[in-house]
Amino acid sequence: MSEFLPANASNDEPLNNQDDQPGQDAGGEGANASSMQRLLTEALRxxxxxxxxxxxxxxxxxxxAGLMILYLLTHIALQRVMIIGPAQFYWQVFASGWFYFAALAWGCYRLRPVRLEAQETHLGKAGTSMAPDASHLFTLALAQDLVLNVALLSFSAVLVRAGWYDLSGFSLRMQWLVYLAPSILALCIQLLFLWRAGDRRKPGMLVVVVVMLIALGLDASTRSMNFWYPRQPAKSSEDATDxxxxxxxxxxxxxxxxxTKKLADIQPQRPGTIDLYSLTFAPYGEENVFLNETSMVSQVMAQRFDAQGRSLQLANNPGTMTSLPWATPLNLQRAIAHIATRMDVNEDILFMHLSSHGASDGELSAGMWPLTIKPVTPADLKQWLDDAxxxxxxxxxxxxxxxxxVAPLSDANTLVMTASDADHTSYGCGSKSDLTFFGRAMYDEQLRKQTLSFEAAHAAARPIIKQREEVAGKSDGYSNPQIAVGEQIRARLKLLEQRLQAQKPAQAGDVAAIKTEP
Incomplete structure (x- = not known):
């Protein structure tokens, strides 16, 4: 800490200008418990x-050093509390996340480069709340950061444990706002303290504010790694998402x-035969349920709708990085364009199933840290299909x-069906689910076993989903799955259904159980 001493001070001079008072421990290297207690009490104030x-x-x-150790220990402990169930410790995080502390140390020296005694005559009464020097300012600021971190993480842990921290229903912008709100509040409190404890010169304080905001922005935008990650039971070594x-x-x-290989493997259309091509898309890689569902749907299309060799899965999941192409907007666009070259675009049918968390503005969650993936929008999808x-x-x-x-994609040649309406959440998309309620009822139970009609399957799935949501205690009302069917696609699907029925497809008992593609 010698770099915080004024030029006219010796390195042997005590840092505390009150350290000769009885009962006070300025603390050298051997700061005792009473010193830490005094510091934390003031940090709380x-x-x-x-x-x-x-x-x-x-x-x-x-x-x-003691405050830094306390900060790390409390951070590690509270991050663990925020994960329900088994978790794995990720020690590499010790090497990250130090920029904010460096910015805080710089800001303290920027605001209090010299001891208070040298400015007492100039400051007058206003000097009573100012730090004696940068070392005292940084020490108390660090203690305050510890207190704020414990308070905010504890509050977040309570929300997580109570099940009130699910942001999947909010738009991406709102998710960022909720995510950043505690950090912004803490920064405002800390900047107020720095203003009171610094020299109160507006230009200098403005520079400190800008640097601290940059530090906060960098920390948020790089999404610093956590010490703990959920440990989920894996079906194979590739399924681990710890x-x-x-x-x-x-x-x-x-x-x-x-x-390139998966696209090349897609078989060409058969002249005079209405072929169905299947393309599934699971862009959210931090929960296995979306991979499970799209894998199951892909199997149903292959085994019940004669799409074997004409199917492609795009998925973001740590367990499939070497077996399935990533579910990114560019890959989806390329897949649609390539499939269009293999099919008869005026005769065949392209089936697409997209599965992810959804926001109130319709945006689908996408990503698999550290990848940054832009969400696909209805306008994007329609444009790519039209272009192809x-x-x-x-x-x-x-x-x-x-x-x-529904509305952006509907036309006479399109069937659009959804797991919910525009005002309600769907159900069964949590980390403990194998399939969503919609995916299970619509595809695993109806299209796999009962019917080859998408309309009939959707109509039959609706009351089943409603009953299961009521039993599960869904709090925001019936998800109300939607469907819109154009007259031209209805006729085309009827012809496909007749062809498939004539081929006498395998019985439901012959269909393989749900599994993730290796």
Whole structure:
């Protein structure tokens, strides 16, 4: 901490200008428990926007080290509390996240470069709440950061444990606002403290505010890794989603080759035969339910709708990075364009199933940290289908508020069906679910076993979903799955159904159980 001393001060000079008072421990390297208690008590006061009291406040390298250790221990403990169930510790995080502390140390020196005694005659009464020097300011600021961190993480942990921290129903912008709100509140409290404890020169304070905001923005935008990640039972070594996957250059190169191979494997159309091509899309990679569902749907299309060899899965999941192409907007656009070259766009049908969390504005959640993936919108999907020239379309959206997709995609040549209307959430998309309620009823039970009609399956699934949601205690009302069917696609699907029935497809008992593609 010697870098915080004024030029005219010796390194042997005590940091506390009150350290000769009885009962006060300025703290050298051996700061004791009473010093830490005094410091944390004052940190609690300034965290409640009270003016700091510097009289007898200790500051030393030992205290700074102790506060950093306390910060890390409490951060690790509270992050673990926020995960329900088994979790895996990720020790590599110790090497990240230090920019904010560096910015805080710089800001303290920027605001209090010299001891208070040198400015007492200039400051007068206003100097009573100002820090003696940068070392005292940084020590108390660090203690305040510890108090604020414990308070905000504890509050978040309570929300998580009570099941009130599900942001999947909000738009991406609202999710960011909720995510950043506690950090912004803490920063405002800390900046108020720094203003009171600094030299109160507006230009200098403005620079500190800008730097601290940049530090907060960098921390939020880079989405710092957590110490803990949920440990989920895995069906195989590839299914583990304990922590963020390691995405290397080799993975990127494999993904490029994998997409090329999967596209090349798609079989061409058969002249005079109405073929169904299947394309599934699971863009949210932090829960297995979406991969499970799209894998199941892909199997049903292959085994019941004669789409074997004409199916493609796009998925984001740590367990399939070497077996399935990523579910990104560009990959989806390329897949649609390529499939259009393999099918007869004026005769065949393209079936698409998109499964993810959904927001109130219809946006589907996308991502698999550390990948940043832009969500696909209804306008995007319609544009890509139009550009590819695909005429007959069956589009299935399994997500909350999926009804927002119906109107933008509907036309005479399109069937659009969704797991919910535009005002309600769907159900069964949590980390403990194998399939969503919609996916299970619509595809696993109806189309797999009962019917080859999408309309009939949807009509039969609706009351089943409603009854299961009521039993499960869904609090925001019936999801109300939607469907819109154009006259031209209805006729085309009827012809497909007749062909499939004439082929006498395998019985339901012959269909393989749900599994994730290896």
């Amino acid at each position: 300034v965290s409640m926007c009270r003016a700091p009291r510097w009289d007898g406040l200790p500051a030393s390298p030992g205290l700074v 922590k963020s996957p390691e995405i290397t250059q080799e993975i990127f190169e494999q993904q490029t080759a994998l997409l 020239g695909v005429k007959y379309r069956v589009i299935s959206i399994s997500a909350c508020y999926a009804g927002n997709w």
